Amino acid sequence: MTTTENIILNQVQIDQKIKRIAYQIYETNASEKEVVVAGIIGNGFVLAEKIITVLEEISTLKVTICKITINKKKPLEAITTSLSVDDYKHKSLVVVDDVLNSGTTLIYAVKHFLEVPLKRFKTAVLVNRNHKKYPVKADFKGISLSTSIKEHVQVEFSEKGALAYLVE
Known part of the structure; x- marks a missing residue:
């Protein structure tokens, strides 16, 4: 159970962050x-x-969604995507995750896509924790957040809304 003391982002703030990220993606890909x-x-x-x-509200971009399946506990296991390689080859691609903690999940997801020629490759996260052990950036x-090693950021999306909060 979360208390108001450890809430980092409430529903309104998360919606604002999502909108800003979408605009940044659109600006970066305006010529696409x-x-x-x-x-x-x-x-x-x-x-x-x-x-x-x-993105679909603010732009005329054709947006295709792709689901990346990765075992976060064992990222060396095979990574699969809901699209075939031909569906994203030579296109602009953005990999999205909720929290950039150590960078493990994101770096292995990035590695998967580096085996395919892409037009542009970017990453997006809701919360960047600044405790990376891999040279990966969002x-x-x-939001960027400096936390202690013992603290973790949890994001919850539910029917009632969304919250991001800090847990020890």
């Missing part, structure tokens, strides 16, 4: 006809869907 938004299974995919909803981020 199509962009692929690939969400990492779980909250990354939910966030990707929300970003796409805004090109588009809702």
Whole structure:
């Protein structure tokens, strides 16, 4: 159960961050006809869907969604996507996750797509924790947060709304 003391972002703030990320993606891809938004299974995919909803409202881009399935506990296992390689080859692609913690999940997702020639490749996260152990960065981020190693950021998307909060 969360208390108001550890809430980082409430529903209104998350909606604002999503809208801003969508505008940044559109600005970066304004000269493109199509962009692929690939969400990492779980909250990354939910966030990707929300970003796409805004992108479709504000732009004429053809937006294709892709689900990235990765075992977050064992990222060396095979990574799969809901699209075939030909569906995103030579296109602009944005990989989306909810929180950039150590960078493990994001770096392995990035590695998967680096094996395919892309026109442009960017990353987006709602919360960037600044505790990376891998040299990966979020090109588009809702908020950057310096936390202790013991603290974790949790994002919840539900029918009632969305919250991002800090847990120890």
